[in-house]
């Protein structure tokens with residue numbers, strides 16, 4: 113599936129990995145709706161990208177992924193403006209162990225909400241034209257990040273949800289692929305603000321720092337460069353893609369069927 117002419121939407125598009133996903137999609141010829149709860153960041157990015165790629169190629173929508181009403185309205189606006197949606201990047205996320213319910217609400221419930229609403233518009237069985245849903249999980253969706261148990265739980269949830277939806281979609285004939293992106297440490301605001309957000313696990317910050325020093329970090333652009341394949345390769349469905357400073361790999365899981 114080529115990206116040229118495709119219609120995409122990215123949540124948490126105003127900054128970090130979402131910004132890099134948005135820029136890469138535009139660079140490859142897609143039109144992009146930028147969804148973010150941070151109006152200042154999202155709007156100014158959309159304005160700058162509109163000047164670079166054309167105002168008809170970008171649309172900013174102020175939208176909180178925790179709100180069913182706002183998300184439904186965002187999809188309506190995307191369809192009104194661009195007529196369809198082919199690519200949905202469920203990317204918005206926070207890391208805040210002092211607010212574990214909000215962490216689950218945004219990182220996991222927001223992803224499920226976004227996927228189900230996107231599917232209503234993308235499902236070939238209900239008039240959509242198919243496409244791909246990319247869920248941003250994390251390496252913390254593959255193994256425990258000791259200083260961040262709630263965040264770890266949310267990202268394991270995203271990995272499980274993506275794998276189940278990939279299988280459900282293939283078995284049902286929706287024509288929509290589901291893949292999960294699992295980056296290691298990425299230099300963004302979320303990463304830079306970690307120290308104040310560990311709550312009762314603040315005493316583990318040195319252990320987390322040791323892991324960061326051992327594993328290294330990446331820029332958001334370096335992560336997103338590796339992701340194009342997940343979006344374009346029609347054979348990739350239900351995949352969990354690990355991106356780390358030294359390379360990438362498709363994660364394998366034990367078979368549960370003897």
Ligand SMILES: NC(=O)c1ccc[n+]([C@@H]2O[C@H](COP(=O)([O-])OP(=O)(O)OC[C@H]3O[C@@H](n4cnc5c(N)ncnc54)[C@H](O)[C@@H]3O)[C@@H](O)[C@H]2O)c1
Nearest residue numbers: 124126127128129149150176177204205250298300301302
């Ligand atoms: N930075 C890392 O090390 C890292 C590594 C792996 C995965 N991730 C994941 O990548 C995704 C993006 O994180 P990032 O590092 O780019 O963070 P970031 O803080 O730089 O950007 C996150 C964006 O999401 C937006 N956002 C937050 N809550 C929202 C909500 N309720 N509704 C809509 N938008 C909302 C923010 O306003 C911001 O623009 C997250 O899901 C995060 O868990 C980050």
Ligand SMILES: CCCCC[C@H](O)CC\C=C/C=C/C=C/[C@@H](O)[C@@H](O)CCCC(=O)O
Nearest residue numbers: 250251252255256257295296297303306320
């Ligand atoms: C502290 C910054 C938080 C950023 C959160 C991001 O989502 C990035 C998460 C990145 C890495 C998660 C790592 C989890 C690692 C564990 O599974 C650990 O057991 C791996 C041990 C590896 C080793 O010791 O060699």
